[in-house]
Amino acid sequence: MRTWIKDPMAILAPGASRGVVLEDGRIAELVPEGRAPAAPIDQVFDASRHVVIPGLVNAHHHMFQTLTRAHPAGINKTLLPWLEALLPIWARCVDPENFRLATRLAMTELLISGCTTVSDHQYLYPPGLEAAMDIQAEEAAALGLRMTLTRGSLNLTIAEGGNAVPGAVQDTDAILADCERLIARWHDRRDGAMTQVALAPCAMLNVTQQLMRETAGLAARHHCRMHTHLAETREEVAYCQEKFSCRPVDYLEEVGWMNDRAWVAHGIHFNDAEVKRLGRAGVGVCHCPTSNMVLGSGQCRTRELEAAGAPVGLGVDGSASNDSSNLIEAVRHALMINRLTYDPAGVTHLDALRWATEGSARCLGRSDIGAIAPGKQADMALYKLDELRFSGAGDPLAALVLCGAHAADRVMIKGQWRLIDGVPLGIDVARLRAEHGKAAEAFCARG
Numbered sequence: 292m293r294t295w296i297k298d299p300m301a302i303l304a305p306g307a308s309r310g311v312v313l314e315d316g317r318i319a320e321l322v323p324e325g326r327a328p329a330a331p332i333d334q335v336f337d338a339s340r341h342v343v344i345p346g347l348v349n350a351h352h353h354m355f356q357t358l359t360r361a362h363p364a365g366i367n368k369t370l371l372p373w374l375e376a377l378l379p380i381w382a383r384c385v386d387p388e389n390f391r392l393a394t395r396l397a398m399t400e401l402l403i404s405g406c407t408t409v410s411d412h413q414y415l416y417p418p419g420l421e422a423a424m425d426i427q428a429e430e431a432a433a434l435g436l437r438m439t440l441t442r443g444s445l446n447l448t449i450a451e452g453g454n455a456v457p458g459a460v461q462d463t464d465a466i467l468a469d470c471e472r473l474i475a476r477w478h479d480r481r482d483g484a485m486t487q488v489a490l491a492p493c494a495m496l497n498v499t500q501q502l503m504r505e506t507a508g509l510a511a512r513h514h515c516r517m518h519t520h521l522a523e524t525r526e527e528v529a530y531c532q533e534k535f536s537c538r539p540v541d542y543l544e545e546v547g548w549m550n551d552r553a554w555v556a557h558g559i560h561f562n563d564a565e566v567k568r569l570g571r572a573g574v575g576v577c578h579c580p581t582s583n584m585v586l587g588s589g590q591c592r593t594r595e596l597e598a599a600g601a602p603v604g605l606g607v608d609g610s611a612s613n614d615s616s617n618l619i620e621a622v623r624h625a626l627m628i629n630r631l632t633y634d635p636a637g638v639t640h641l642d643a644l645r646w647a648t649e650g651s652a653r654c655l656g657r658s659d660i661g662a663i664a665p666g667k668q669a670d671m672a673l674y675k676l677d678e679l680r681f682s683g684a685g686d687p688l689a690a691l692v693l694c695g696a697h698a699a700d701r702v703m704i705k706g707q708w709r710l711i712d713g714v715p716l717g718i719d720v721a722r723l724r725a726e727h728g729k730a731a732e733a734f735c736a737r738g
Protein backbone atom coordinates (compact mmCIF):
# COMPACT_ATOMS: atom_id res chain seq x y z
CA MET A 292 0.00 0.00 0.00
CA ARG A 293 1.55 3.33 -1.13
CA THR A 294 0.01 6.43 0.41
CA TRP A 295 0.75 9.94 -0.81
CA ILE A 296 0.50 12.69 1.81
CA LYS A 297 -0.12 15.23 -0.90
CA ASP A 298 0.61 18.93 -1.25
CA PRO A 299 1.06 19.96 2.38
CA MET A 300 0.65 23.63 3.26
CA ALA A 301 4.24 23.31 4.56
CA ILE A 302 6.50 20.43 5.47
CA LEU A 303 9.65 20.16 7.55
CA ALA A 304 11.60 18.16 4.97
CA PRO A 305 13.74 19.60 2.19
CA GLY A 306 12.68 18.61 -1.33
CA ALA A 307 9.19 17.45 -0.33
CA SER A 308 7.00 20.42 -1.18
CA ARG A 309 4.52 18.10 -2.96
CA GLY A 310 4.54 15.76 0.01
CA VAL A 311 5.74 12.29 0.88
CA VAL A 312 4.88 8.74 -0.12
CA LEU A 313 4.61 6.10 2.61
CA GLU A 314 4.91 2.36 2.21
CA ASP A 315 5.05 -0.40 4.83
CA GLY A 316 5.29 2.05 7.71
CA ARG A 317 8.25 3.95 6.26
CA ILE A 318 8.85 7.05 4.19
CA ALA A 319 9.31 5.68 0.68
CA GLU A 320 9.74 8.88 -1.31
CA LEU A 321 9.82 12.66 -1.06
CA VAL A 322 7.91 14.41 -3.85
CA PRO A 323 9.61 17.64 -4.94
CA GLU A 324 8.06 20.76 -6.48
CA GLY A 325 6.52 20.17 -9.92
CA ARG A 326 6.77 16.38 -9.67
CA ALA A 327 4.48 13.44 -8.96
CA PRO A 328 5.35 10.20 -7.15
CA ALA A 329 7.68 7.94 -9.12
CA ALA A 330 5.47 4.82 -8.83
CA PRO A 331 1.69 4.27 -8.74
CA ILE A 332 -0.17 5.32 -5.59
CA ASP A 333 -2.95 3.37 -3.83
CA GLN A 334 -4.22 6.13 -1.58
CA VAL A 335 -4.01 9.93 -1.42
CA PHE A 336 -4.35 12.05 1.70
CA ASP A 337 -4.98 15.71 0.90
CA ALA A 338 -2.67 17.63 3.25
CA SER A 339 -3.29 21.06 1.73
CA ARG A 340 -4.59 22.39 5.06
CA HIS A 341 -1.82 20.79 7.13
CA VAL A 342 1.64 21.76 8.30
CA VAL A 343 3.60 18.50 8.44
CA ILE A 344 6.56 17.87 10.74
CA PRO A 345 8.35 14.71 11.91
CA GLY A 346 6.64 13.16 14.93
CA LEU A 347 7.92 14.79 18.10
CA VAL A 348 10.12 12.71 20.41
CA ASN A 349 9.98 13.31 24.16
CA ALA A 350 13.34 12.61 25.78
CA HIS A 351 12.53 13.26 29.46
CA HIS A 352 9.43 12.98 31.65
CA HIS A 353 8.00 11.58 34.90
CA MET A 354 4.45 10.59 34.08
CA PHE A 355 3.36 9.61 37.59
CA GLN A 356 3.74 13.25 38.58
CA THR A 357 0.57 14.15 36.65
CA LEU A 358 -1.14 13.07 39.90
CA THR A 359 0.32 16.08 41.73
CA ARG A 360 0.13 18.98 39.32
CA ALA A 361 0.04 22.43 40.86
CA HIS A 362 0.19 20.68 44.24
CA PRO A 363 -0.02 23.23 47.06
CA ALA A 364 3.05 21.71 48.74
CA GLY A 365 5.13 21.98 45.57
CA ILE A 366 4.28 25.29 43.93
CA ASN A 367 6.57 28.31 44.00
CA LYS A 368 9.67 26.36 45.05
CA THR A 369 13.08 25.57 43.58
CA LEU A 370 14.08 21.98 42.78
CA LEU A 371 15.26 20.61 46.12
CA PRO A 372 12.48 22.01 48.37
CA TRP A 373 9.97 21.04 45.65
CA LEU A 374 11.35 17.49 45.61
CA GLU A 375 11.49 17.26 49.40
CA ALA A 376 7.84 18.32 49.59
CA LEU A 377 6.56 15.89 46.96
CA LEU A 378 8.79 12.80 47.06
CA PRO A 379 7.33 11.44 50.33
CA ILE A 380 3.81 11.90 48.95
CA TRP A 381 4.69 10.13 45.70
CA ALA A 382 6.40 7.25 47.50
CA ARG A 383 3.48 6.76 49.86
CA CYS A 384 0.60 7.05 47.42
CA VAL A 385 1.57 5.70 44.01
CA ASP A 386 0.11 2.28 43.21
CA PRO A 387 -0.34 0.26 40.01
CA GLU A 388 -3.84 1.63 39.34
CA ASN A 389 -3.09 5.34 39.69
CA PHE A 390 0.29 4.85 38.01
CA ARG A 391 -1.45 3.31 34.98
CA LEU A 392 -3.90 6.21 34.76
CA ALA A 393 -1.10 8.76 35.16
CA THR A 394 0.84 7.06 32.38
CA ARG A 395 -2.21 6.90 30.12
CA LEU A 396 -3.00 10.56 30.71
CA ALA A 397 0.54 11.83 30.08
CA MET A 398 0.90 9.68 26.96
CA THR A 399 -2.45 10.86 25.60
CA GLU A 400 -1.49 14.49 26.19
CA LEU A 401 1.81 13.92 24.43
CA LEU A 402 0.13 12.21 21.49
CA ILE A 403 -2.38 15.05 21.12
CA SER A 404 0.49 17.54 21.10
CA GLY A 405 2.12 15.71 18.15
CA CYS A 406 4.42 13.30 19.93
CA THR A 407 5.07 9.89 18.36
CA THR A 408 7.86 8.54 20.60
CA VAL A 409 7.85 8.86 24.37
CA SER A 410 10.22 8.04 27.19
CA ASP A 411 9.50 8.22 30.88
CA HIS A 412 12.19 8.40 33.53
CA GLN A 413 10.28 6.25 36.03
CA TYR A 414 12.41 5.99 39.16
CA LEU A 415 9.77 5.38 41.81
CA TYR A 416 9.42 1.74 42.88
CA PRO A 417 7.58 1.48 46.19
CA PRO A 418 6.51 -2.09 47.08
CA GLY A 419 3.75 -3.18 44.70
CA LEU A 420 4.92 -1.13 41.72
CA GLU A 421 7.53 -3.60 40.48
CA ALA A 422 5.69 -3.94 37.15
CA ALA A 423 5.77 -0.19 36.37
CA MET A 424 7.68 -0.61 33.12
CA ASP A 425 5.40 -3.41 31.93
CA ILE A 426 2.38 -1.20 32.66
CA GLN A 427 3.92 1.60 30.61
CA ALA A 428 4.74 -0.74 27.73
CA GLU A 429 1.11 -1.89 27.67
CA GLU A 430 -0.21 1.68 27.75
CA ALA A 431 2.12 2.81 24.95
CA ALA A 432 1.04 -0.16 22.83
CA ALA A 433 -2.64 0.65 23.39
CA LEU A 434 -2.09 4.16 21.99
CA GLY A 435 0.27 2.95 19.26
CA LEU A 436 3.15 5.08 20.60
CA ARG A 437 6.81 4.20 20.34
CA MET A 438 8.45 4.14 23.71
CA THR A 439 11.85 3.97 25.34
CA LEU A 440 11.09 2.40 28.71
CA THR A 441 13.48 4.36 30.88
CA ARG A 442 14.01 2.19 33.93
CA GLY A 443 14.87 4.60 36.70
CA SER A 444 16.02 3.77 40.21
CA LEU A 445 16.70 5.16 43.67
CA ASN A 446 18.99 3.45 46.18
CA LEU A 447 20.39 6.19 48.42
CA THR A 448 18.15 7.44 51.22
CA ILE A 449 18.35 10.56 53.35
CA ALA A 450 19.84 8.48 56.20
CA GLU A 451 22.61 7.34 53.81
CA GLY A 452 23.43 10.85 52.65
CA GLY A 453 21.10 10.99 49.64
CA ASN A 454 17.68 12.53 49.21
CA ALA A 455 15.48 9.49 48.45
CA VAL A 456 12.82 8.53 50.96
CA PRO A 457 13.02 4.94 52.28
CA GLY A 458 9.64 3.85 50.82
CA ALA A 459 10.77 4.56 47.25
CA VAL A 460 14.14 2.81 47.11
CA GLN A 461 15.19 -0.68 46.02
CA ASP A 462 18.44 -2.45 46.66
CA THR A 463 21.07 -2.50 43.95
CA ASP A 464 20.74 -6.20 43.12
CA ALA A 465 16.95 -5.93 42.74
CA ILE A 466 17.33 -2.91 40.44
CA LEU A 467 19.93 -4.57 38.23
CA ALA A 468 17.99 -7.85 38.07
CA ASP A 469 14.86 -5.98 36.96
CA CYS A 470 16.88 -4.08 34.34
CA GLU A 471 18.01 -7.42 32.90
CA ARG A 472 14.45 -8.75 32.96
CA LEU A 473 13.17 -5.69 31.13
CA ILE A 474 15.92 -5.79 28.53
CA ALA A 475 15.08 -9.44 27.80
CA ARG A 476 11.38 -8.66 27.54
CA TRP A 477 11.17 -5.23 25.89
CA HIS A 478 14.47 -4.13 24.33
CA ASP A 479 13.99 -4.40 20.59
CA ARG A 480 17.16 -3.25 18.81
CA ARG A 481 15.74 -3.58 15.31
CA ASP A 482 15.04 -0.70 12.98
CA GLY A 483 11.47 0.53 13.49
CA ALA A 484 11.24 -0.86 17.05
CA MET A 485 8.15 0.13 19.01
CA THR A 486 9.71 -0.57 22.42
CA GLN A 487 13.25 -0.16 23.71
CA VAL A 488 14.76 -0.03 27.18
CA ALA A 489 17.12 2.53 28.71
CA LEU A 490 18.70 2.24 32.18
CA ALA A 491 18.31 5.34 34.31
CA PRO A 492 19.51 5.78 37.90
CA CYS A 493 17.70 8.93 39.01
CA ALA A 494 20.47 11.37 39.98
CA MET A 495 23.76 11.56 41.88
CA LEU A 496 21.78 12.84 44.87
CA ASN A 497 19.86 9.63 45.30
CA VAL A 498 21.78 6.71 43.80
CA THR A 499 25.14 5.17 44.67
CA GLN A 500 28.20 5.36 42.46
CA GLN A 501 28.23 1.57 42.48
CA LEU A 502 24.77 1.54 40.85
CA MET A 503 25.94 4.07 38.25
CA ARG A 504 28.99 1.94 37.42
CA GLU A 505 27.10 -1.33 37.24
CA THR A 506 24.44 0.31 35.09
CA ALA A 507 27.11 1.45 32.63
CA GLY A 508 28.40 -2.12 32.39
CA LEU A 509 24.92 -3.53 31.86
CA ALA A 510 24.07 -0.94 29.20
CA ALA A 511 27.28 -1.73 27.31
CA ARG A 512 26.64 -5.49 27.45
CA HIS A 513 23.08 -5.19 26.20
CA HIS A 514 23.56 -2.27 23.79
CA CYS A 515 21.03 -0.01 25.41
CA ARG A 516 20.97 3.65 26.37
CA MET A 517 21.49 5.09 29.82
CA HIS A 518 20.01 8.22 31.30
CA THR A 519 20.18 10.33 34.46
CA HIS A 520 19.59 13.86 35.72
CA LEU A 521 22.76 15.98 35.64
CA ALA A 522 23.75 19.56 36.47
CA GLU A 523 20.17 20.71 36.92
CA THR A 524 20.86 23.16 39.75
CA ARG A 525 23.72 25.03 41.39
CA GLU A 526 22.92 23.11 44.59
CA GLU A 527 23.62 19.84 42.78
CA VAL A 528 27.00 21.14 41.63
CA ALA A 529 27.80 22.20 45.21
CA TYR A 530 26.67 18.77 46.51
CA CYS A 531 28.91 17.07 43.96
CA GLN A 532 31.89 19.19 44.97
CA GLU A 533 31.29 18.59 48.64
CA LYS A 534 30.53 14.88 48.48
CA PHE A 535 32.72 13.74 45.59
CA SER A 536 35.26 16.59 45.43
CA CYS A 537 34.58 17.09 41.77
CA ARG A 538 32.10 18.65 39.34
CA PRO A 539 29.19 16.77 37.66
CA VAL A 540 31.05 15.95 34.44
CA ASP A 541 34.00 14.55 36.45
CA TYR A 542 31.47 12.44 38.35
CA LEU A 543 30.02 11.17 35.08
CA GLU A 544 33.50 10.24 33.89
CA GLU A 545 34.34 8.59 37.21
CA VAL A 546 31.31 6.26 37.00
CA GLY A 547 31.96 5.30 33.35
CA TRP A 548 29.22 7.30 31.70
CA MET A 549 31.20 9.60 29.39
CA ASN A 550 30.21 7.88 26.16
CA ASP A 551 27.60 8.06 23.44
CA ARG A 552 25.26 5.59 25.14
CA ALA A 553 24.39 8.25 27.72
CA TRP A 554 22.00 11.15 27.61
CA VAL A 555 21.35 13.40 30.58
CA ALA A 556 18.36 15.53 31.55
CA HIS A 557 18.70 19.31 31.96
CA GLY A 558 22.48 19.77 31.64
CA ILE A 559 22.42 23.39 32.74
CA HIS A 560 25.46 24.16 34.88
CA PHE A 561 28.39 23.13 32.69
CA ASN A 562 31.49 25.27 32.18
CA ASP A 563 33.18 25.69 28.77
CA ALA A 564 35.62 22.82 29.29
CA GLU A 565 32.80 20.50 30.39
CA VAL A 566 30.71 21.37 27.34
CA LYS A 567 33.65 20.36 25.13
CA ARG A 568 34.22 17.12 27.04
CA LEU A 569 30.54 16.17 26.75
CA GLY A 570 30.60 16.94 23.03
CA ARG A 571 33.74 14.88 22.45
CA ALA A 572 32.23 11.94 24.32
CA GLY A 573 28.91 12.26 22.44
CA VAL A 574 26.81 12.47 25.63
CA GLY A 575 23.32 13.71 24.75
CA VAL A 576 21.55 16.44 26.71
CA CYS A 577 17.79 16.70 27.01
CA HIS A 578 16.82 20.36 27.30
CA CYS A 579 13.73 20.79 29.50
CA PRO A 580 12.92 24.49 29.15
CA THR A 581 9.49 24.57 30.79
CA SER A 582 10.53 22.72 33.94
CA ASN A 583 13.75 24.75 34.19
CA MET A 584 11.79 27.99 34.04
CA VAL A 585 9.12 26.84 36.53
CA LEU A 586 11.72 25.75 39.08
CA GLY A 587 14.05 28.64 38.28
CA SER A 588 16.90 26.19 37.63
CA GLY A 589 18.65 28.02 34.79
CA GLN A 590 19.18 27.42 31.11
CA CYS A 591 20.80 24.66 29.10
CA ARG A 592 23.75 25.79 26.92
CA THR A 593 22.12 24.35 23.82
CA ARG A 594 24.16 26.00 21.10
CA GLU A 595 27.55 25.43 22.73
CA LEU A 596 26.68 21.78 23.40
CA GLU A 597 25.57 21.21 19.82
CA ALA A 598 28.63 23.00 18.47
CA ALA A 599 30.81 20.74 20.63
CA GLY A 600 29.11 17.64 19.16
CA ALA A 601 26.61 16.71 21.88
CA PRO A 602 23.12 15.75 20.68
CA VAL A 603 20.55 18.13 22.18
CA GLY A 604 16.99 16.86 22.58
CA LEU A 605 13.85 18.22 24.16
CA GLY A 606 11.67 17.00 27.00
CA VAL A 607 8.54 18.22 28.70
CA ASP A 608 9.84 16.91 32.05
CA GLY A 609 7.37 17.04 34.84
CA SER A 610 4.64 16.70 35.24
CA ALA A 611 4.64 18.45 38.58
CA SER A 612 7.51 20.74 37.57
CA ASN A 613 6.03 21.54 34.18
CA ASP A 614 2.41 20.63 35.00
CA SER A 615 1.81 19.98 31.31
CA SER A 616 2.79 17.14 28.98
CA ASN A 617 2.64 19.15 25.79
CA LEU A 618 5.76 18.81 23.65
CA ILE A 619 4.86 21.31 20.94
CA GLU A 620 4.35 23.84 23.73
CA ALA A 621 7.85 22.96 25.01
CA VAL A 622 9.19 23.71 21.51
CA ARG A 623 7.87 27.26 21.89
CA HIS A 624 9.28 27.55 25.38
CA ALA A 625 12.66 26.34 24.09
CA LEU A 626 12.70 29.06 21.47
CA MET A 627 11.74 31.72 23.99
CA ILE A 628 14.17 30.83 26.78
CA ASN A 629 17.03 30.42 24.33
CA ARG A 630 16.37 33.91 22.97
CA LEU A 631 17.35 35.24 26.38
CA THR A 632 20.87 33.99 25.71
CA TYR A 633 21.32 33.76 21.98
CA ASP A 634 20.34 36.32 19.39
CA PRO A 635 17.33 35.66 17.14
CA ALA A 636 19.48 34.46 14.26
CA GLY A 637 21.35 32.19 16.66
CA VAL A 638 18.28 30.19 17.68
CA THR A 639 15.35 29.89 15.29
CA HIS A 640 12.06 28.00 15.30
CA LEU A 641 13.79 25.41 13.13
CA ASP A 642 16.42 24.82 15.85
CA ALA A 643 13.71 24.29 18.46
CA LEU A 644 11.83 21.90 16.16
CA ARG A 645 15.08 20.04 15.43
CA TRP A 646 15.73 19.52 19.15
CA ALA A 647 12.25 18.00 19.57
CA THR A 648 12.67 15.64 16.61
CA GLU A 649 16.15 14.67 15.39
CA GLY A 650 17.84 15.80 18.59
CA SER A 651 15.62 13.79 20.91
CA ALA A 652 15.84 10.79 18.57
CA ARG A 653 19.64 10.96 18.83
CA CYS A 654 19.40 11.15 22.61
CA LEU A 655 17.35 7.94 22.52
CA GLY A 656 19.96 6.41 20.21
CA ARG A 657 17.66 6.16 17.23
CA SER A 658 18.50 6.96 13.61
CA ASP A 659 15.25 5.55 12.20
CA ILE A 660 12.98 8.31 13.53
CA GLY A 661 13.10 12.09 14.03
CA ALA A 662 13.14 13.20 10.39
CA ILE A 663 11.01 12.94 7.26
CA ALA A 664 13.43 11.30 4.84
CA PRO A 665 13.42 8.17 2.65
CA GLY A 666 13.85 5.01 4.68
CA LYS A 667 12.88 6.61 8.01
CA GLN A 668 9.83 5.44 9.92
CA ALA A 669 6.58 7.11 8.85
CA ASP A 670 6.08 9.07 12.09
CA MET A 671 4.55 12.48 11.47
CA ALA A 672 2.49 15.17 13.16
CA LEU A 673 0.11 17.28 11.09
CA TYR A 674 -1.25 20.59 12.39
CA LYS A 675 -4.00 22.82 11.01
CA LEU A 676 -3.72 26.57 11.34
CA ASP A 677 -7.45 27.17 11.70
CA GLU A 678 -7.57 28.54 15.23
CA LEU A 679 -7.72 32.26 15.96
CA ARG A 680 -4.14 32.23 17.23
CA PHE A 681 -2.86 31.48 13.71
CA SER A 682 -4.95 33.98 11.80
CA GLY A 683 -2.71 36.31 9.83
CA ALA A 684 0.33 34.04 10.08
CA GLY A 685 2.86 34.17 7.23
CA ASP A 686 5.42 31.35 7.45
CA PRO A 687 3.39 28.24 8.43
CA LEU A 688 6.28 26.39 10.10
CA ALA A 689 7.28 29.45 12.10
CA ALA A 690 3.60 29.96 12.98
CA LEU A 691 3.48 26.56 14.70
CA VAL A 692 6.10 27.74 17.16
CA LEU A 693 5.54 31.50 17.33
CA CYS A 694 1.73 31.46 17.47
CA GLY A 695 1.78 28.58 19.96
CA ALA A 696 0.38 25.40 18.40
CA HIS A 697 -0.78 23.12 21.19
CA ALA A 698 -2.61 20.25 19.46
CA ALA A 699 -2.06 18.26 16.29
CA ASP A 700 -4.93 17.53 13.94
CA ARG A 701 -3.46 14.19 12.88
CA VAL A 702 -0.62 12.01 14.10
CA MET A 703 0.83 9.04 12.25
CA ILE A 704 3.09 6.40 13.79
CA LYS A 705 4.69 3.64 11.68
CA GLY A 706 2.35 4.62 8.85
CA GLN A 707 -0.82 4.28 10.95
CA TRP A 708 -3.04 7.19 11.98
CA ARG A 709 -3.17 7.33 15.78
CA LEU A 710 -4.87 10.72 16.07
CA ILE A 711 -7.57 11.86 13.66
CA ASP A 712 -9.29 15.27 13.78
CA GLY A 713 -7.53 15.91 17.07
CA VAL A 714 -8.95 12.75 18.66
CA PRO A 715 -6.66 9.90 19.78
CA LEU A 716 -7.86 6.52 18.58
CA GLY A 717 -8.89 3.79 20.98
CA ILE A 718 -9.33 6.00 24.02
CA ASP A 719 -12.22 7.88 25.58
CA VAL A 720 -10.63 11.21 26.52
CA ALA A 721 -13.55 12.44 28.66
CA ARG A 722 -13.56 9.20 30.62
CA LEU A 723 -9.79 9.35 31.07
CA ARG A 724 -10.07 12.92 32.39
CA ALA A 725 -12.71 11.83 34.91
CA GLU A 726 -10.85 8.71 36.04
CA HIS A 727 -7.47 10.38 36.33
CA GLY A 728 -8.96 13.40 38.11
CA LYS A 729 -10.61 11.12 40.64
CA ALA A 730 -7.43 9.10 41.14
CA ALA A 731 -5.39 12.28 41.62
CA GLU A 732 -7.87 13.56 44.17
CA ALA A 733 -7.67 10.30 46.13
CA PHE A 734 -3.87 10.34 45.79
CA CYS A 735 -3.53 13.83 47.23
CA ALA A 736 -6.05 13.09 49.96
CA ARG A 737 -3.90 10.14 51.05
CA GLY A 738 -0.68 12.17 50.82
Ligand SMILES: [Zn+2]
Binds near residue numbers: 520608
Ligand atom coordinates in the same frame (compact mmCIF):
# COMPACT_ATOMS: atom_id res chain seq x y z
ZN1 LIG B 1 13.37 14.91 35.61
